[in-house]
Amino acid sequence: MNTQIYDREGIDIAWCPGCGNYSILKTLKMVLAELGIGPRELVLVSGIGQAAKIPHYFKTHFFNGLHGRAIPPATAIKAVNPELTVIAESGDGDMYGEGGNHFIHAIRRNPDITTIVHNNMVYGLTKGQASPTSQLGFKTPVQVKGVFLEPFNPIAVAVALDASFVARAYAGDIEQTKEIIKEAVTHKGFALVDIFHPCVSFNKVNTHTWFKEHTYYLEDSHDSTDRMSAFQRALEKEKFPLGIFYKNSDKVTFVENVGVYSQDKTPLSLRDSERVKKLNDLLESKK
Amino acid sequence: MESPIALDKKDVSIVLCGQAGQGIQTVERILVRLLKLSGYHVFATKEYMSRVRGGNNSTEIRVASSRVSAFEDRIDILIPFHEGALKHVERRISHQSFILGDEEMISKDCQLNGSQCIPIPLSKIASDVGGKIYANIVAAGMVLGLFQVEQRIFTGFITEYFAKKGEDIIKKNLEAIQKGWEIGKGLLDSERTDVKSWRESAVGEDILLNGAEAISLGALAGGCNFLSSYPMSPSTGVMVFLSHQMNEFDIIVEQAEDEISAINMALGASYGGARAMVTTSGGGFALMTEGVSLSGMLELPVVIHLAQRPGPATGLPTRTEQADLELALYSGHGEFPRIIFAPGKLEDAFSLTQRAFNLADKFQIPVFILTDQYFMDSYSNVPIFDLKGMKVEKYIVKSDKEYKRYELTGTGISPRAIPGFGEGLVGVDSDEHDQEAHITEDLDLRGKMVEKRLRKLESIKKDVLPPELSGNREYRILIVGWGSTYGVIKEALEKLDRKDISFLHFKQVYPLHEETKEYLKKAEKTIIVENNATSQFGKLIKLFTGMDIETKILKYNGLVFSVEEVLDKIRIHTQ
Numbered sequence: 135m136n137t138q139i140y141d142r143e144g145i146d147i148a149w150c151p152g153c154g155n156y157s158i159l160k161t162l163k164m165v166l167a168e169l170g171i172g173p174r175e176l177v178l179v180s181g182i183g184q185a186a187k188i189p190h191y192f193k194t195h196f197f198n199g200l201h202g203r204a205i206p207p208a209t210a211i212k213a214v215n216p217e218l219t220v221i222a223e224s225g226d227g228d229m230y231g232e233g234g235n236h237f238i239h240a241i242r243r244n245p246d247i248t249t250i251v252h253n254n255m256v257y258g259l260t261k262g263q264a265s266p267t268s269q270l271g272f273k274t275p276v277q278v279k280g281v282f283l284e285p286f287n288p289i290a291v292a293v294a295l296d297a298s299f300v301a302r303a304y305a306g307d308i309e310q311t312k313e314i315i316k317e318a319v320t321h322k323g324f325a326l327v328d329i330f331h332p333c334v335s336f337n338k339v340n341t342h343t344w345f346k347e348h349t350y351y352l353e354d355s356h357d358s359t360d361r362m363s364a365f366q367r368a369l370e371k372e373k374f375p376l377g378i379f380y381k382n383s384d385k386v387t388f389v390e391n392v393g394v395y396s397q398d399k400t401p402l403s404l405r406d407s408e409r410v411k412k413l414n415d416l417l418e419s420k421k
Numbered sequence: 422m423e424s425p426i427a428l429d430k431k432d433v434s435i436v437l438c439g440q441a442g443q444g445i446q447t448v449e450r451i452l453v454r455l456l457k458l459s460g461y462h463v464f465a466t467k468e469y470m471s472r473v474r475g476g477n478n479s480t481e482i483r484v485a486s487s488r489v490s491a492f493e494d495r496i497d498i499l500i501p502f503h504e505g506a507l508k509h510v511e512r513r514i515s516h517q518s519f520i521l522g523d524e525e526m527i528s529k530d531c532q533l534n535g536s537q538c539i540p541i542p543l544s545k546i547a548s549d550v551g552g553k554i555y556a557n558i559v560a561a562g563m564v565l566g567l568f569q570v571e572q573r574i575f576t577g578f579i580t581e582y583f584a585k586k587g588e589d590i591i592k593k594n595l596e597a598i599q600k601g602w603e604i605g606k607g608l609l610d611s612e613r614t615d616v617k618s619w620r621e622s623a624v625g626e627d628i629l630l631n632g633a634e635a636i637s638l639g640a641l642a643g644g645c646n647f648l649s650s651y652p653m654s655p656s657t658g659v660m661v662f663l664s665h666q667m668n669e670f671d672i673i674v675e676q677a678e679d680e681i682s683a684i685n686m687a688l689g690a691s692y693g694g695a696r697a698m699v700t701t702s703g704g705g706f707a708l709m710t711e712g713v714s715l716s717g718m719l720e721l722p723v724v725i726h727l728a729q730r731p732g733p734a735t736g737l738p739t740r741t742e743q744a745d746l747e748l749a750l751y752s753g754h755g756e757f758p759r760i761i762f763a764p765g766k767l768e769d770a771f772s773l774t775q776r777a778f779n780l781a782d783k784f785q786i787p788v789f790i791l792t793d794q795y796f797m798d799s800y801s802n803v804p805i806f807d808l809k810g811m812k813v814e815k816y817i818v819k820s821d822k823e824y825k826r827y828e829l830t831g832t833g834i835s836p837r838a839i840p841g842f843g844e845g846l847v848g849v850d851s852d853e854h855d856q857e858a859h860i861t862e863d864l865d866l867r868g869k870m871v872e873k874r875l876r877k878l879e880s881i882k883k884d885v886l887p888p889e890l891s892g893n894r895e896y897r898i899l900i901v902g903w904g905s906t907y908g909v910i911k912e913a914l915e916k917l918d919r920k921d922i923s924f925l926h927f928k929q930v931y932p933l934h935e936e937t938k939e940y941l942k943k944a945e946k947t948i949i950v951e952n953n954a955t956s957q958f959g960k961l962i963k964l965f966t967g968m969d970i971e972t973k974i975l976k977y978n979g980l981v982f983s984v985e986e987v988l989d990k991i992r993i994h995t996q
Contacts, residue, residue, distance in 0.1 A: 145859075177840050179689070182851070189848065190859050195840035197692050198850040198860070199685060200715055206649075206682040207689025213673055214647060214693035215841050239678035392673045394646075402646055403694025403839060407671050410808055413641055416666070417805050420628035421458075 135170050137163040142193050149184060154305040154331025158252055159191055161308050162221075165315045176219045179208040181233060184259050185225035185252035202232025209245040209388060215401035216246070216389045219319065226253040230266040230286045237288070241295040241324055245388040248318045248325045251288065252305075254333040255340045262336035272339060288328050290368035293361060293380045298323030300364065300380040304349050305331035306342055310376070317378060323385050330374070352377035425539060426498075426519055426567065427613040431486035434493050435564060438479040438510055439502025441472055444557035449480045449800075451561050455578060456484055457629045457802045459570045460620030464489045466799040468980060471654070471738040477509040484568060486619035490766070490801045490908035494983040498567075499536075500543075500560050501526045507533055521563065521608070523556075539608070546600050555597040562598035566605020568616050575602070627802035632792055632905075633658025635767040636726055638806065639774025640698055641670055644813035645724070647695035649675045649686035651705055654738050655794035656728035659700040680705040684712030684723070691721040692849055694817060694839035696778050700726040703736060706745065710752040713787050717757025717874065719849040720827070720835065722781035722788075724774070725749075729793040731979045740979030741794035743904055744953040749789045750931055750961065756871065758784065758878040761931040762886075763791040765907025767803045769928050770796070772811075779814040780884065784877050785837055791930070793952065795981040796905035820845030825856040829869060833876030878932065887934045892923030898995055899944035901970060902951070903927040903958045906982060910950055913987035922995060930958060938966040948972040948994055950987060 140163045149155045166176060173194040180186035182201035189196030195218070197207050208222035222229075229237055229251045240249070255272070257263045263276045266286035273280045292300040299321045303311040311329065318325035330349065332341050352375045357363060364380035389395060394402055435452075437445050446467070453463045464483040470476035481496075483489045496513045499506075501522045507514070507530040514520070516535030520527050524540040531538040541563065547555035565575055579598055583591045609616065630638075637659045640648070650660045664674045673690070677683035680701055687697035701709060706727050716723045727749055731742040749761055760780055764770035770792065777788040820838035824845025828835040835856075840847045848858030853870060855861045891911055898921055902910045907926050914924050925940050927933075941947055941962070949959045949970040954977040959970045974990045976982055 142859075173846060174840070174844070187860065190850075193846065195846055196848045196850075196858070197689065197719075198848070198852065198858075199688070199719075200711055200851055203681065203685040203712075206677070206685035207692065210647065210649065210686040210689030210695075210697075211693045211840070213675075214690050214695040215839075218693075218841055235678050236682050239682070243675075392675070393668055394671050394673055398671075401694075401841065402671065402673065404842060405646075405671060409641060409644070409670060409813075412669055413638070413808060416641070416669075417628055417638065420630050420634070421626065421805075 135167040135172070137167045139173060140166065140193050142191060145191060147191055148187055150335045152334040153184070154254060154333070155185055155188070155252060157305040157308055158250070158311070158329055158331065159188060161305070161311045162250070162315065163192075164308075164312050165319060169316060169319060171219050171319070175217070176221065177211050179204045179211065179220060179222045181224040181228040182259070183225040183228045185223065186228055188223055202228050203236065204228065205233060205236040205240045205249065208247045209240060209243060212245050212247050213389055213392060214403040216395065217401055220247040221250060221319070222247055223250040224252070225258070225265075226251055226255065226267045227257050227265045230288055234266070238291070238295065241292055241297045243388050244298055244324045244385050246322055246324070248315070248327065250315065251326070251328045252331060253288075253328050254331050254337055256333045256337040258333050258336055269340070287368065288326065289379055290365060292326050293365045293368050296361065296382060296385075297326055297380065298382050298385045299325035299378070301326065301378045302328045302330065302374065302376050304345055304376055305329050306345060310351070314378060321381065322383065323387050349374045349376050351375070352379070424607060424610040425537070426608045427610040428497065428616070431619050432489065433484045433497045434495050435482045435484065435498045435500070436479055436496045436510060436513070437482070437500050437502065437560070438477065438506035440475050441470065441478055442474040443502045444554070445478060445480050445502065448557045448561045449482065451578070451582065452482055452564055453629060453800050455565060455570055455575050456568060457627065458574055458578075458625055459568065460622055460624045461568065462486065462488050462621070462624055462802060463629070464491070464799065464801040466492050466795060466981070469739050477505055479510055486621070488801075489912070491912040491984050492795070492909060492981050494985045502556065541604060547597060550597045550600065551593040555593060558594050558597040559601035562601020563605035563608070565598070566602035566607070567609050569606065569609070572599070572602065624802055626805070628805050629800060629802045630767060631658070631798060631800045632767065632770055632796040633798070634662055635770035636774050636790065636792065637662035639771040640724070640778070641666065642771065642775040642808065642811055643724070643778030644696045645698050645778060646671055647673050647687065647690035647697040648700065649677045649683040649690070649697070650700045651677050651680045651683050653702045653705040655730055655797045656700045656702040656705070656726060658797055659726055680708040681712065684709040685715070687723050688712060688715055688719065688721050691723055692719070692839070694842065696782065697722070698724040698726065700728065702728045703730050703732050703745065704734065706748065706752070711754075714753030714755055714757070715851055716787040717753055717755065717759070718851050720785040720874065721849065722785055724777045724781050724788050724790065726774070726790045726792065728797050729791060731977070737979040739794065741981050742952055742977060742979065743793055743906070744957065744977070746791060746930060746957040746961065749791060757786070757874050758881055759787050759789065759931070760881060760929070761789040761791060762928060763904030763930050764796070764928055765902070765904055765926055767801060768806060771806050773928060775811055782816045783814065784834060784881055786877065786881075791904055793905050817842070819843040820847060826858045827854060827856045827870065827873070829856060829873055832880050833873045834880065882932050882935070885932055885934045886929040887936060888925050888927045888940065890923055890925050890940070893920055894923075896923035896944060897921035898946045898948065899940065900924045900991065901927070901947060901949045901958075901962070903930050906950055906952060909982045909984055909987055912984045913991060916984065916988055917991060919995070922991070927958070930961065933962070933965045937962065938968060941966065941968045941970070946972065946995070948974060948991065950974045950982070952976055952982065
């Protein structure tokens with residue numbers, strides 16, 4: 135499959151020149167093409183923010199919902215039609231700030247969706263305020279004395295909640311990022327891919343150079359089934375490890391738990407079940 | 422002992438009063454079912470505190486020879502289960518009230534307001550059976566005896582009701598109910614009261630349910646196959662009911678982490694092609710309002726059951742009020758169409774909920790069903806719902822390659838396709854969007870999209886349900902009500918028996934039916950009855966008809982209106 139099948143003609147992209155979002159867009163198209171997932175088999179779900187505009191630069195089914203609320207509709211879309219590949223994709227503010235509660239509970243619910251978070255440690259669309267992942271001391275027009283809130287650590291939180299799949303990537307490395315997202319998309323269960331990328335307009339600290347200097351890949355010897363070790367590595371903050379921290383493939387997914395598919399695999403949304411007799415029986419039972 | 426109780430009206434109000442945790446709800450469930458099975462018309466409603474143990478709760482069960490569906494202040498028989506009970510319902514006790522219960526609970530206040538106390542050793546009998554905990558079942562037996570319910574009716578029922586609890590528990594409950602029954606039989610002065618003549622064999626064939634069940638059954642009839650919600654009194658009953666039908670009816674019922682997630686999940690499910698619903702109350706709904714706006718923008722159907730309770734904020738969690746009409750009407754930022762239903766009868770709760778799913782799908786809008794604690798928790802018997810003519814109307818189309826989700830059409834309704842069905846791509850966007858759902862700041866197109874969404878209201882208006890007029894078509898005075906006050910206003914007017922007063926009840930409160938103004942204009946005087954402090958429906962009527970309803974009967978202390986109260990107030994205003 136060619137990545138061009140996802141391209142939309144004549145679009146006006148709202149991202150700044152040099153934005154890390156471009157590499158993520160390109161990488162995601164490569165992943166889907168290599169996996170042979172066509173535009174009609176994919177639903178891209180996003181919230182609000184610069185990263186969340188990604189469905190508009192993609193030819194596919196999409197649900198561009200509210201700020202912070204990508205995960206709940208993504209969970210439901212997969213539940214009513216498990217044949218679709220569902221990717222929830224937004225920025226760090228959207229997923230970890232406004233949508234933090236959904237992030238936590240989606241991990242517990244374990245829908246078979248991939249969550250891709252564009253993490254540039256700053257708010258872009260609202261022009262440069264701190265995000266949940268902004269580093270301590272980061273100065274902004276609002277955080278004038280520098281950020282004093284402990285940065286949110288999505289990897290550690292996800293591992294602590296025994297998430298099904300937890301990874302971090304760096305957008306500047308398309309080849310590695312592609313491999314990580316590919317594994318996430320094919321993984322059964324909730325998969326988190328947190329992707330570091332620079333914001334060229336509002337984050338003059340965490341630049342490409344900074345990310346290159348402050349990241350490294352987990353060694354091949356890292357055992358991604360070892361939760362304790364994954365948690366330890368997730369806490370590292372001098373240099374941030376990249377790669378797949380943790381995988382738990384034994385977890386039962388949301389769709390497997392809800393029961394509507396135990397007998398019949400037909401997507402709920404395409405079923406035409408007859409209810410009159412059952413309803414009559416139920417009414418009779420109320421006599 | 423003599424048989425002291427004679428009942429001079431074929432309509433008896435029994436009140437059970439006790440603390441949370443004393444099993445009053447169990448008695449209520451057992452009694453309404455068994456009395457109905459015996460052919461009595463029944464109605465039961467409760468008021469309770471927001472606590473799991475202790476406090477003061479009461480349940481009223483009306484047993485009558487004809488259909489009843491309203492709360493009355495009057496108490497004919499009071500069964501107290503703790504010492505504070507008499508004080509709790511003191512104002513409702515009169516010389517006509519019989520108080521039956523443990524001596525130590527009634528002796529102190531005996532002859533309160535001239536009432537007649539009959540000591541019954543409920544606790545002693547319960548202890549002999551196996552523990553004080555059985556006192557409630559002894560009391561249930563006593564009521565069954567009083568109404569001469571045959572043993573065969575309750576034996577089987579009790580065995581089944583406690584089946585999961587094991588042989589020993591069943592045996593003790595049977596013994597408790599039997600002992601109570603024997604006492605009850607002896608209490609009725611059957612020379613003067615022929616309770617068996619009240620019975621109607623057809624009632625046995627009626628169904629018996631509460632508002633929560635009627636809404637849930639309507640959802641099933643409407644094709645609901647996805648419900649995501651967060652527990653909150655008094656809305657939770659619907660989620661509980663549907664959870665038990667998940668396997669039988671192929672429904673996904675998910676308890677979300679919060680109401681924001683709940684409505685966003687419902688909209689995701691709706692986008693995917695499901696018939697989605699949320700059930701919520703007060704503050705929970707307040708959290709959903711951004712999602713309501715999203716439904717308006719994405720043009721995705723969703724049915725919102727809003728069971729009202731008194732606010733602001735946490736308010737009175739277990740009490741009743743009709744004060745979220747304006748919230749529902751204006752919820753969600755921006756401008757988009759919606760429909761609001763407010764059932765007053767169980768059969769309407771069923772049919773309106775069924776209809777809500779069809780209309781939500783037809784117009785791709787949020788449709789509200791407004792109930793309240795009183796409506797949700799009240800039981801009565803009704804003829805079995807007729808499913809004939811009820812159809813799950815489907816409006817989903819198979820997409821072709823050129824499919825545009827927000828195609829500009831004459832009616833404003835764009836054909837709705839779903840992902841995974843057809844050749845096209847289906848996008849939805851909360852930003853202002855073009856016909857393919859992509860983000861746009863083309864301001865001419867913005868204008869067209871606003872008009873397209875609002876244009877749907879014209880078609881919606883063609884489908885509005887008319888208000889129901891009770892009484893003469895020619896009237897001098899018109900009483901106006903909406904939602905759950907139907908039963909109480911209707912009964913009050915029947916008791917008042919004035920040919921010049923009629924009652925107009927609205928079960929669709931938005932958009933208003935076009936004849937509304939005509940009905941109001943015909944009256945010399947109009948009176949509105951609402952369970953809120955600011956006459957929200959009166960304001961809505963004024964806004965859309967220009968007609969001012971000056972006389973208002975309002976109640977907002979958290980309790981439902983009683984028949985007597987409405988009767989008195991109407992009398993005062995119509996002298």
